[in-house]
Amino acid sequence: MAAAMSYVHADVENLKATELRLGLPGVEESDKMPSPPSTPRAGTKRALAGEHREVEPKAAPPAAKAQVVGWPPVRSYRKSCFQQASSKTKEAAPAPVVVKQEEAAVAAAPPAAAAAGGSLYVKVSMDGAPYLRKIDLKMYKGYRELREALEAMFLGFSGDAGSVNPSDFAVTYEDKDGDLMLVGDVPFGMFMSTCKRMRIMKGSEARGLGSSKE
Amino acid sequence: RKQKDNDTASLSTPSSPDALPAAAASPRAPPARASRRVASPGPATARAAPMGRGGARDGAAAAPPWHSLPDEVLEHAFSFLPAAADRGAAAAVCHGWLGAERRSRRRLAVANCYAAAPRDAVDRFPSVRAAEVKGKPHFADFGLVPPAWGAEAAPWVAAAADGWPLLEELSFKRMVVTDECLEMIASSFRNFQVLRLVSCEGFSTAGLAAITEGCRNLRELDLQENYIEDCSSHWLSYFPESFTSLETLNFSCLEGEVNFAVLERLVSRCRNLKTLKLNNAIPLDKVASLLRKAPQLVELGTGKFSAEYHSDLFAKLEAAFAGCKSLRRLSGAWDAVPDYLPAFYCVCEGLTSLNLSYATVRGPELIKFISRCKNLQQLWVMDLIEDHGLAVVAGSCSKLQELRVFPSDPFGAGQVLLTERGLVDVSASCPMLESVLYFCGQMTNEALITIAKNRPNFTCFRLCILEPRTPDYVTRESLDAGFSAIVESCKGLRRLSVSGLLTDLVFKSIGANGNCLEMLSIAFAGNSDLGLHYILSGCKTLKKLEIRDCPFGNKPLLANAAKLETMRSLWMSSCSLTLGACRQLAEKMPRLTVEIMNDPGRTCPVESLPDDSPVETLYVYRTIAGPRSDTPDYVQIV
Numbered sequence: 001m002a003a004a005m006s007y008v009h010a011d012v013e014n015l016k017a018t019e020l021r022l023g024l025p026g027v028e029e030s031d032k033m034p035s036p037p038s039t040p041r042a043g044t045k046r047a048l049a050g051e052h053r054e055v056e057p058k059a060a061p062p063a064a065k066a067q068v069v070g071w072p073p074v075r076s077y078r079k080s081c082f083q084q085a086s087s088k089t090k091e092a093a094p095a096p097v098v099v100k101q102e103e104a105a106v107a108a109a110p111p112a113a114a115a116a117g118g119s120l121y122v123k124v125s126m127d128g129a130p131y132l133r134k135i136d137l138k139m140y141k142g143y144r145e146l147r148e149a150l151e152a153m154f155l156g157f158s159g160d161a162g163s164v165n166p167s168d169f170a171v172t173y174e175d176k177d178g179d180l181m182l183v184g185d186v187p188f189g190m191f192m193s194t195c196k197r198m199r200i201m202k203g204s205e206a207r208g209l210g211s212s213k214e
Numbered sequence: 215r216k217q218k219d220n221d222t223a224s225l226s227t228p229s230s231p232d233a234l235p236a237a238a239a240s241p242r243a244p245p246a247r248a249s250r251r252v253a254s255p256g257p258a259t260a261r262a263a264p265m266g267r268g269g270a271r272d273g274a275a276a277a278p279p280w281h282s283l284p285d286e287v288l289e290h291a292f293s294f295l296p297a298a299a300d301r302g303a304a305a306a307v308c309h310g311w312l313g314a315e316r317r318s319r320r321r322l323a324v325a326n327c328y329a330a331a332p333r334d335a336v337d338r339f340p341s342v343r344a345a346e347v348k349g350k351p352h353f354a355d356f357g358l359v360p361p362a363w364g365a366e367a368a369p370w371v372a373a374a375a376d377g378w379p380l381l382e383e384l385s386f387k388r389m390v391v392t393d394e395c396l397e398m399i400a401s402s403f404r405n406f407q408v409l410r411l412v413s414c415e416g417f418s419t420a421g422l423a424a425i426t427e428g429c430r431n432l433r434e435l436d437l438q439e440n441y442i443e444d445c446s447s448h449w450l451s452y453f454p455e456s457f458t459s460l461e462t463l464n465f466s467c468l469e470g471e472v473n474f475a476v477l478e479r480l481v482s483r484c485r486n487l488k489t490l491k492l493n494n495a496i497p498l499d500k501v502a503s504l505l506r507k508a509p510q511l512v513e514l515g516t517g518k519f520s521a522e523y524h525s526d527l528f529a530k531l532e533a534a535f536a537g538c539k540s541l542r543r544l545s546g547a548w549d550a551v552p553d554y555l556p557a558f559y560c561v562c563e564g565l566t567s568l569n570l571s572y573a574t575v576r577g578p579e580l581i582k583f584i585s586r587c588k589n590l591q592q593l594w595v596m597d598l599i600e601d602h603g604l605a606v607v608a609g610s611c612s613k614l615q616e617l618r619v620f621p622s623d624p625f626g627a628g629q630v631l632l633t634e635r636g637l638v639d640v641s642a643s644c645p646m647l648e649s650v651l652y653f654c655g656q657m658t659n660e661a662l663i664t665i666a667k668n669r670p671n672f673t674c675f676r677l678c679i680l681e682p683r684t685p686d687y688v689t690r691e692s693l694d695a696g697f698s699a700i701v702e703s704c705k706g707l708r709r710l711s712v713s714g715l716l717t718d719l720v721f722k723s724i725g726a727n728g729n730c731l732e733m734l735s736i737a738f739a740g741n742s743d744l745g746l747h748y749i750l751s752g753c754k755t756l757k758k759l760e761i762r763d764c765p766f767g768n769k770p771l772l773a774n775a776a777k778l779e780t781m782r783s784l785w786m787s788s789c790s791l792t793l794g795a796c797r798q799l800a801e802k803m804p805r806l807t808v809e810i811m812n813d814p815g816r817t818c819p820v821e822s823l824p825d826d827s828p829v830e831t832l833y834v835y836r837t838i839a840g841p842r843s844d845t846p847d848y849v850q851i852v
Contacts, residue, residue: 070356070762071737072653072680073711075413075439078572078620125443130392131361131416132443 662696725752
């Protein structure tokens with residue numbers, strides 16, 4: 001585990017140098033990274049022990065065991081409950097916005113699985129794909145990993161992997177104000193806290209927005 | 215038989231208009247009618263022939279030969295056989311009965327959407343009013359099936375639209391349902407009443423809007439654990455103001471907001487509403503006001519039940535629930551501050567079903583609440599209830615039939631105090647307990663043997679010890695003895711999931727004793743091919759077998775190839791299979807589809823691979839439709 005942890009730290013320091021930047025060239029990113037989650041690799045689903053102050057450090061070792069796909073056999077619907085349950089004890093339940101006026105057209109929706117710092121699932125849609133996916137933003141240390149994960153997820157929908165041209169795609173997100181923003185402009189931490197859902201745009205809408213890779 | 219050939223010539227003549235009244239008037243149908251009804255000779259008709267002849271000679275005094283009953287009478291008789299298995303048995307008696315049965319069948323359940331072609335199913339059963347189709351293999355629930363695997367509902371909807379214009383009910387499970395499907399459903403069936411989608415994906419609230427707008431006679435809209443894209447909150451608004459027929463509305467899996475005022479008006483005017491399951495977007499005080507509008511509810515799902523404690527909200531809830539005298543089933547994603555639970559006390563006595571499996575509430579208030587539910591038959595909880603909670607359940611809920619305990623934190627450091635003790639207590643004190651799903655961290659043979667002795671009436675026993683290959687934590691032995699005791703004692707066991715450290719011996723026991731077993735799930739178990747061989751050569755009634763991460767190889771598969779045709783499907787992933795065996799299996803058994811799955815993205819054609827290539831995932835199922843044509847790149851049909 002120590003080796004894994006040191007890998008995480010080393011990678012974080014080099015991240016800025018090697019990071020794939022999705023923003024327009026010339027935009028400077030601030031260096032402030034969120035405290036690295038204790039997952040040794042992105043894409044691994046497990047409770048983020050680093051976020052929970054009451055959980056003993058020994059929650060970290062089970063991470064290696066927890067990497068069996070589809071085990072234990074619970075539906076992914078239930079998985080979002082896990083982090084909530086484990087972090088619930090000390091933290092008060094988040095108070096939802098209670099709408100007093102009966103004329104209010106729409107009831108406020110408390111964030112579904114984003115409670116209590118366990119995970120941050122957002123929907124990802126891709127133009128032309130038959131259905132959406134969900135990703136946990138807390139699994140990724142930065143924009144590059146996020147981009148790689150998205151590519152892996154949506155490869156099937158864009159035909160042969162070799163013909164995918166990065167500048168044909170723009171990864172955008174909807175922020176708290178409801179505006180459609182290009183992913184990559186703000187520090188990853190800030191992006192995580194403001195991102196409500198993501199959308200991968202294809203074609204002419206996207207051309208020119210997606211920056212050239214590396 | 216030869217005599218019957220003359221009669222077959224008259225097959226094509228339609229029944230004369232006075233046939234039915236005559237039959238109704240005098241059940242002793244004159245023997246002359248016999249000739250019209252006989253289809254091509256089947257074994258039973260041949261046997262019945264002497265009876266027919268005897269009847270003819272004796273005249274009207276004899277009871278009518280069974281093969282001479284008019285179709286309408288047969289169909290009426292069959293209408294008293296609701297179970298599909300019984301209808302299937304009736305259909306196998308003779309061709310006459312086959313025809314009458316298939317023409318009159320109203321409910322059709324297709325357990326594997328690829329077992330038959332949609333058009334064939336529609337043609338064969340033209341009078342179906344309610345259809346249920348299931349798609350992806352069960353392990354798709356746990357992420358073992360990559361996206362775009364198949365199981366599209368569209369061909370079924372299209373065939374139904376063509377052949378079943380009077381369709382009233384449609385149910386899809388683990389299938390890809392698109393908005394176009396929903397639009398087609400809304401526009402094709404003028405008396406559509408029930409739509410049930412379970413664990414489906416591919417549609418959005420726009421599709422739902424088509425349903426709510428187009429289905430004027432909708433009674434049930436039941437959405438269970440689907441992935442629904444949220445396009446807008448207005449799908450509810452498409453129910454016309456004149457629409458009042460709703461009896462079931464379940465949108466608990468919807469993540470977006472709904473227009474609450476619209477929902478409230480809908481609930482107010484649908485006086486027959488019995489089931490209402492809300493999503494997380496509906497806050498507590500809104501739940502209270504909905505209940506006041508619908509005190510006749512039988513089933514309620516509260517969505518996210520979290521709020522800070524306010525005494526006025528508590529009073530509101532308590533009053534609202536007090537009015538619900540008919541409430542029997544309760545569920546919800548309760549992040550509840552436990553202080554709210556007493557607001558429910560007035561309904562506890564009447565509850566038969568309680569689903570807290572998404573509720574992260576814990577502690578004494580939870581236990582006190584459940585202990586008041588003396589008539590509970592079905593309880594789904596998280597392991598946060600812990601052993602002492604289950605001990606209370608055991609003492610309070612003597613009518614319990616089904617218990618499911620889900621893990622709250624499977625990767626955690628074992629902070630939850632749920633062990634084998636809880637299950638032992640419940641099994642000891644709940645005499646009607648017959649179905650269990652239990653996730654826990656540890657188990658002993660002794661506990662399992664005790665449970666088996668306590669409860670020989672189990673029909674479904676699913677135990678999942680969280681860490682693979684965990685032995686008996688006291689003796690460090692395998693759990694063979696424990697699970698063997700279960701199958702030996704529970705003679706009526708239909709569904710079994712095993713876990714923990716297990717050798718081939720447990721499968722010997724299962725194969726020998728699992729005489730009613732229909733579904734078996736195995737993971738991280740067994741030592742060798744023998745284990746699989748025991749299962750496939752035993753378990754006479756096995757329908758579904760799903761195996762992952764077991765050292766089972768080619769030999770038992772090939773040795774028991776014929777068995778696979780008696781089963782619905784077999785799933786084997788991360789075992790020791792090679793391509794050659796799959797090829798042999800496919801060749802030997804033409805009525806099976808043998809599907810191989812590779813990693814998505816690696817689209818190497820299977821024809822070019824050598825026989826000894828390892829097979830990561832094998833999915834085999836019987837079919838009369840031949841190989842499917844909608845496989846994604848990573849699925850190859852051998």
